[in-house]
Amino acid sequence: MPPAVQCRNLKKSYPDVVAVDGVDLDVARGICFGLLGPNGAGKTTTVEILEGLTPSDSGSVEILGRAWGGRSDNELRGRIGIQLQESLLPPKLTVREIVRLFRSFYGAGRELDEVIGLVALEDKADARYEKLSGGQKQRLSLATALVGRPELLFLDEPTTGLDPQARLKVWEIVQGFRDGGGTVVLTTHYMEEATQLCDRVAIIDHGKVIAEETPRNLVASIGAEQILEFRTTDDREGDERESDDRSGRLSRLPGVTGATRRDGSYVLSVSNIALALPAVLEQLETSAVEVAELRTHQPTLEDVFVRLTGRGLRDG
Ligand SMILES: Nc1ncnc2c1ncn2[C@@H]1O[C@H](COP(=O)(O)OP(=O)(O)OP(=O)(O)O)[C@@H](O)[C@H]1O
Ligand SMILES: [Mg+2]
Known part of the structure; x- marks a missing residue:
């Protein structure tokens, strides 16, 4: 069976930005595959190319073993479900009417009640779109993506703006x-x-x-048991040379596997906190630097991103 998604060297430029710059992806069937990146990274452009909605400048795409732009496009559309980053649905239609409308686009699919139940909107089946909460709107848009009984579901930022409880609900559905x-x-x-x-x-x-890896292996790839983060009181905005020097010195301390500077903080990957912490404090003391704030945490994908780019996921 061909993979769900395969693309090679995808590229797409807009007049003032290269939005997608040589993306290769292989997504096996039956998995949940995430594109994680900050605002403007090119995620939406990439998925819209995969969905056959945006033409790429170059590169190749195969979805469920087929390329877009041929006689199989309609059949392929029937096998995928799409939730756009922003869906504009008719405000005066009810949940049931919207699901019925989307159901009519597919030759085969789920019963209306089944799909409304799937996204837990039974209580709101007769409510108009304009009266739904953000989380309910998001679940309805998920329903419109699920109604054709797709093999492959594309979700663009399915939980942005949702509160933690609404986010959990969407995660369960996915x-x-x-x-x-x-x-x-x-x-x-x-x-x-x-x-x-x-x-x-x-x-x-x-x-x-x-x-590109499993989340666990990505986190393991930074070789850190702990992340140690601190700010100093002498922090002089823009003194890059000094902070680079300091990062270099910190990264060579025992128990430290890497050091980066980010948003006025030093972020250290630490393999042995018992060795690293005294060494870091001693070095700061020797340079007569005072620590303003210091904390440690288990490494996350955010730390992987910081290690790879020197920026945080939410820096924009
Ligand atoms: N239609 C367009 N015309 C011009 N530039 C565009 C267009 N669509 C996207 N871009 C630019 O391409 C880049 C990638 O945008 P894209 O929407 O793919 O990012 P994203 O990763 O989805 O971001 P976000 O997390 O904010 O949704 C951005 O710099 C954006 O401004
Ligand atoms: Mg986007």
């Missing part, structure tokens, strides 16, 4: 779809979402995939 044998490709800039939901994650930045 997991249920995946557990039923479906394949999911989703974009997100929430590292928690990528960690919780995705079997594999491609980290994307400036239109390029800079790492």
